[in-house]
Each structure stands twice: as C-alpha cells, then as structure tokens.
Amino acid sequence: MKQKTLLLTAGLALIFVSCVGTDFINEPSPDADPAKLRIVTTVTAIRVDSMLQFRVEAVEADGNINTGIMPLWRSSDSSIVGITPGGLATGLQSGQAWVHAYLPGYTGDSLLLGVVENETVLASIMISPQSAVIRTGDSLQFNATAFDLSGNVIDSVQFNWSGSNGMIVSIDSSGLAFGKSGGMAEIVAAAQGVFSLPAQIEVRDSVRTGSFESNPANRYAVSGSVQLGYDQNGDLLLKFGSDFKTDNGPGVYIYLTTAPHSLTPDHIELGPILSVNGAQTYTVPAAVGLFQYDYVLVHCKPFNVPFGSARLE
Amino acid sequence: MQFNPDKKKFFVIIVLFFLLNAQLSAVGWPQKKGRAWFKLSTQITVADEFYEPGGHKVPITTLGDYTTSLYGEYGITDGLTVFAYIPFFKRITLNRLEGETSGMEFFPGDEVNGFADSDVGLRYRLAGLGATVISGTFLLGLPLGNDNQKNGLYTGDGEMNRMLALEVGHSFHPAAMFATLTLGFNNRVNGYSDEIRYGFELGYSPGARWLLIFRAGGIEPLRNGVDETKGGSGGLFANNQQYLSFGPEINYRITEQVGISLSATSATHAENVVSAVSYGVGVFYSY
Numbered sequence: 001m002k003q004k005t006l007l008l009t010a011g012l013a014l015i016f017v018s019c020v021g022t023d024f025i026n027e028p029s030p031d032a033d034p035a036k037l038r039i040v041t042t043v044t045a046i047r048v049d050s051m052l053q054f055r056v057e058a059v060e061a062d063g064n065i066n067t068g069i070m071p072l073w074r075s076s077d078s079s080i081v082g083i084t085p086g087g088l089a090t091g092l093q094s095g096q097a098w099v100h101a102y103l104p105g106y107t108g109d110s111l112l113l114g115v116v117e118n119e120t121v122l123a124s125i126m127i128s129p130q131s132a133v134i135r136t137g138d139s140l141q142f143n144a145t146a147f148d149l150s151g152n153v154i155d156s157v158q159f160n161w162s163g164s165n166g167m168i169v170s171i172d173s174s175g176l177a178f179g180k181s182g183g184m185a186e187i188v189a190a191a192q193g194v195f196s197l198p199a200q201i202e203v204r205d206s207v208r209t210g211s212f213e214s215n216p217a218n219r220y221a222v223s224g225s226v227q228l229g230y231d232q233n234g235d236l237l238l239k240f241g242s243d244f245k246t247d248n249g250p251g252v253y254i255y256l257t258t259a260p261h262s263l264t265p266d267h268i269e270l271g272p273i274l275s276v277n278g279a280q281t282y283t284v285p286a287a288v289g290l291f292q293y294d295y296v297l298v299h300c301k302p303f304n305v306p307f308g309s310a311r312l313e
Numbered sequence: 314m315q316f317n318p319d320k321k322k323f324f325v326i327i328v329l330f331f332l333l334n335a336q337l338s339a340v341g342w343p344q345k346k347g348r349a350w351f352k353l354s355t356q357i358t359v360a361d362e363f364y365e366p367g368g369h370k371v372p373i374t375t376l377g378d379y380t381t382s383l384y385g386e387y388g389i390t391d392g393l394t395v396f397a398y399i400p401f402f403k404r405i406t407l408n409r410l411e412g413e414t415s416g417m418e419f420f421p422g423d424e425v426n427g428f429a430d431s432d433v434g435l436r437y438r439l440a441g442l443g444a445t446v447i448s449g450t451f452l453l454g455l456p457l458g459n460d461n462q463k464n465g466l467y468t469g470d471g472e473m474n475r476m477l478a479l480e481v482g483h484s485f486h487p488a489a490m491f492a493t494l495t496l497g498f499n500n501r502v503n504g505y506s507d508e509i510r511y512g513f514e515l516g517y518s519p520g521a522r523w524l525l526i527f528r529a530g531g532i533e534p535l536r537n538g539v540d541e542t543k544g545g546s547g548g549l550f551a552n553n554q555q556y557l558s559f560g561p562e563i564n565y566r567i568t569e570q571v572g573i574s575l576s577a578t579s580a581t582h583a584e585n586v587v588s589a590v591s592y593g594v595g596v597f598y599s600y
Contacts (some may be wrong), residue, residue, distance in 0.1 A: 018377055018379055018404060018406060018422070019406070020406045020407065020408060020409060020422040020424050021375060021406075021408045021409070021422075022408055022409045022411055022422070023361070023374055023375050023409070023410050023411070024409045024410075024411075024412070025411065025412050025413055025419055026413050027412045027413055027414050048409055074330040102498055210565055217371065218365045218367065218369060218371045219365050219366050219367025219369060220365060220366065220369075247366065247540070248540060248541055248542070249465070250462075250464060250465015250466075250467075251463060251464045251465050251590055263419060265412050265414075265415040265417050272463075276540075276541050277541075300465075301419075301464070302407050302420060302423060302465055302466075303363065303373040303374050303375060303376070303407070303421055303465070304372070304373060304374045304410055304419070304420065304463035305363070305365075305372075305373055
C-alpha cells in the first residue's frame with residue numbers, strides 16, 4: 001500500500017516539473033543560384049591587330065569556383081573583334097563589340113571590348129554608379145569618365161546619355177536620371193563612337209499593394225487589402241485596409257516574409273495584430289526596404305500556424 | 314483488507330464510487346445522505362496537432378497540458394448531491410521553435426502554472442423507475458483561471474457558464490453492468506457560443522475490485538457567439554469548440570474506500586481543439 005502510494009505520488013510530482021521542449025521548423029530552403037560563367041579579363045580595349053586572351057571561371061551552383069572550364073566564345077561583330085574557340089580575341093578594326101562566353105548549363109557572361117587605332121584616342125567610357133535603385137519621382141546623377149588605351153583620363157569629352165526605356169526612366173544631357181515608373185532600365189554614355197558599359201537602374205514604386213489570401217493548408221480565413229509604402233516623413237508603413245478581416249487566435253502576429261504562408265528565417269516581426277478586422281497600421285523598422293519582402297503574413301506565433309498572407313505587387 | 318459485500322449492494326456502491334466524472338458527468342445516481350466521494354487525479358495531454366475551424370488537423374507547436382484536480386461529491390440528502398471540480402494546479406507548456414537548418418529561434422517557448430476554471434453544481438434525483446434513475450444537474454462554471462495570457466496559454470475562459478443537464482442511469486442487475494446518458498445545455502456568456510453537451514457511459518464489473526468503463530461524450534456549439542471573443546479560433550479555451558471524445562477507463566479498488574483509476578481519451582468530429590490522446594490517472598476515496 002505504501003509503495004503504491006509512493007508510486008502514485010511520484011507520478012503526480014512529474015506533472016509539476018514537466019519541461020518546455022524544442023520543436024524544429026522545416027524551413028523553406030532558398031533557391032540555389034544557377035551555375036554561371038564569369039569573364040575575369042578586365043581589359044576594355046585593345047589596338048587594331050593586337051590580340052587578347054580572354055579568361056573565364058565558372059561559379060558552380062554550390063559556390064565553388066572552377067577555373068578549368070572551357071566555354072564557347074562569340075563576338076557580336078566579328079568585323080571588329082575576331083575570337084577563336086579558345087577565347088583568343090583579335091582587334092580587326094576600330095569600334096566596339098561584345099564578347100560572349102557561354103556554355104550549356106551555365107549563365108553566360110559578356111564584356112564590351114573596344115578596338116582603337118592608337119594609344120591616345122578615346123578607348124573606353126566608364127559610368128558611375130554601375131547600378132542603382134531609385135523610387136518613382138526621385139532623381140539620380142550619373143557621371144561618365146573617358147579613358148585612352150593606357151587608362152589615362154581624357155578630359156573635356158562631351159557625352160551623350162541614353163536610357164533603354166523612357167517609360168521607366170528619363171535621362172537628360174547632363175546624366176541626371178529621373179524615375180518615372182516601376183521597372184528596370186539601362187543607362188549608357190557615349191562619345192566619339194564609343195559606348196560605356198550600361199549601368200543598371202531599378203525604379204521602384206513608392207507604394208506596394210496586395211490582397212490577403214487564406215492559407216490553403218488550413219481553414220483559417222484571412223481577407224482584405226494591404227499596402228506598404230513610405231509616408232511623408234520617410235517612414236515605411238504597412239497599412240491594412242478597412243476590408244481586412246482574419247480569424248482570431250492566440251498570439252496572432254504580423255510578419256514580413258519572403259515566401260507565402262511561411263515564416264522564413266529572414267522574416268521581420270511587426271508585432272501582435274492590432275485588430276482582427278478593419279484598418280490598422282504597423283511601422284516597419286527603418287532598416288527594411290520597400291522591396292525587401294514580398295509577403296505579409298498573418299501568423300499564430302506560439303502555435304506556429306500561418307493563417308494567410310498577401311503578396312505585395 | 315478483506316471484504317465480501319453482497320453483490321447487489323456492492324454494485325450500487327461501485328456505481329456511486331466510479332461513475333462520477335468531473336466534466337461531462339453522465340451519472341444519474343446522486344449520493345446517499347452523508348456519503349461523499351473524492352477523486353484526486355491528473356490529466357495529461359501532449360499535442361502537436363490541432364483541429365482547425367474546418368475540422369482538419371494542422372500541425373502546431375507541441376503543447377503540454379497537465380491538469381491536477383480534485384473532484385468531490387457530498388450527499389446533502391438522499392436525493393440531492395452537491396459536487397465540485399477544482400483543477401487546483403494546471404500547468405501548460407508550449408515548446409520552443411527552432412529552424413531546422415538555420416538554428417534560428419522562431420519562438421522562445423512558454424509555460425504557465427496556475428489555478429484553472431472550476432465547476433460547482435447540484436444533482437437532484439428526479440425519478441427512480443426500477444433500475445433506472447433520472448436526475449437533473451445544475452452546473453456553474455467559475456472563471457477562476459487566467460484568460461489573458463499573451464501566447465494563448467489560458468487556464469480559464471473568463472466567463473461564468475451555466476449548464477442544465479438531464480442524466481439517466483440504468484443498472485442491468487443482476488448483470489454487473491450499467492449504462493448512463495447525459496444531455497445538457499450549456500449557456501455561455503461574454504461572446505462564447507452556447508453548447509449542447511452529451512455523454513454516454515457503459516460500465517462493466519468483471520470482479521469485485523474491478524470496473525471497466527467505456528465513455529463517450531461531446532460538445533456541439535450552437536455558434537451563436539462572437540467571432541472576436543477572447544480565446545478566438547485557436548485557443549485552448551476557443552470559442553465554438555466541438556468534439557466527440559471516447560475512451561476507456563479502468564478502475565481498481567485497493568480497499569473498500571480507496572482505489573485508483575486510469576483512463577485514455579481520444580477525439581474525433583472535432584473543431585478548435587487539440588488532437589491528441591489524453592491520459593488520466595487518479596486515486597479516489599469515499600466514505
């Protein structure tokens with residue numbers, strides 16, 4: 001009798017010291033980068049009748065560098081630059097041509113190679129910045145520098161600026177670009193028949209919108225509109241529309257994530273939900289950019305149940 | 314200790330001893346005047362799935378619910394019994410969440426300990442028809458637990474519900490068997506839906522010390538509450554909870570007054586409740 005009582009008492013005592021364990025989340029794995037070729041030759045111009053051996057390396061999908069790869073080569077204008085299957089280029093006449101390295105299974109790479117008659121003429125143009133992101137309505141000044149074959153700067157060169165898509169970005173004669181609508185465009189400076197490498201510019205809308213959809217993996221209902229954008233003070237705000245509605249639950253939080261209906265490792269937690277229906281606003285941390293996250297997630301944090309998400313367009 | 318009770322009398326005592334369940338009492342037999350029955354028990358539920366509002370199971374952070382309670386009945390008269398269910402220690406744990414590949418902590422885990430919502434009530438013998446007894450029960454749910462925990466680890470629902478139930482018990486004497494039925498209406502407030510509660514028990518005593526019970530019961534919400542009610546769609550005290558639970562219980566009398574019981578309960582046809590087998594262990598005493 002005493003033993004049974006002790007056993008029962010011990011069993012009940014266990015209840016009082018039961019611990020909090022650990023569950024593991026099967027995280028969505030990021031997409032692996034495709035294998036790509038990278039031209040490592042940095043020469044931008046050669047003289048007529050001179051030769052240049054191009055070199056390339058491959059960045060494999062696992063991140064390893066392979067320098068022993070043998071790509072295929074092509075010139076965009078074989079009357080200016082001739083190139084052999086082994087990547088040996090020859091300057092044939094004045095002008096510029098793109099040299100392409102390519103290989104099935106790899107993303108190729110290209111380099112703009114100029115051919116000049118002598119050392120002193122304009123051989124290449126560099127513009128800065130080489131890539132930029134601006135918002136619609138914002139301006140950005142591009143600058144160009146001209147070089148001769150030896151890399152010396154040539155002063156007093158008048159550049160002509162152009163953009164690849166005037167609907168997205170416009171650029172004036174001084175190189176001042178203006179973001180007109182969301183999208184990608186290229187900026188090029190040219191002088192004396194020589195073109196720069198194009199600079200990449202992304203114009204982003206200052207407001208992104210989306211609509212909540214319920215998680216198809218369960219029956220929790222989430223609906224309504226959402227908007228992410230900057231206010232007049234430059235703060236990034238997440239605003240739910242008055243049509244927003246979600247099922248209630250314990251510990252429902254709002255997140256910015258990079259995948260739908262999923263709490264990705266790079267998520268940003270904006271805090272507990274303010275209301276299960278109606279308009280509400282969350283302040284996004286200053287370090288977060290407008291286009292850093294593509295999804296807004298309504299998530300039951302303690303029980304790890306994603307109710308639904310909205311894709312920001 | 315030796316005892317050799319008369320079979321019929323013993324069976325009636327068995328019924329009184331064992332069939333008084335705390336939460337879905339499907340018992341038609343009130344206590345005799347001056348008689349009492351107590352049970353100290355622990356219910357253990359560890360769940361990593363949840364029946365969402367559509368009735369489908371979804372994975373959740375592992376939740377542990379350990380409720381230690383005292384249930385007691387006392388016969389005020391031969392026909393009127395007062396009873397109380399007091400879960401005096403409820404421990405709820407919620408596991409920590411860690412990314413499998415990143416090692417990142419998604420949720421630090423949580424735990425609460427405390428007093429939980431309790432019940433008090435009266436059972437009144439309405440009629441006795443041979444081997445069948447009909448009783449009425451009034452139960453009052455006391456919101457003594459905590460219904461305001463940031464991660465939903467509530468030990469109470471914050472509302473004082475009132476339940477009226479009709480209980481029918483039938484003995485199959487001389488066979489050592491009995492059956493009970495319960496049908497109740499649970500009126501809930503503060504935005505919670507009212508509920509129909511039902512229960513069924515079938516008991517069999519294979520020997521003087523043993524009693525085996527198969528128990529089934531459930532809740533059907535009337536869905537007349539408010540969606541935004543605290544507890545929400547996913548809490549432990551969620552609104553619109555629905556289930557049909559079932560499982561066996563084994564009781565063994567160590568002495569004439571003291572015994573132990575073991576039980577296991579599962580559920581189906583469920584919404585807004587965790588999905589897991591719940592295990593119970595207890596010791597009971599009567600005089």
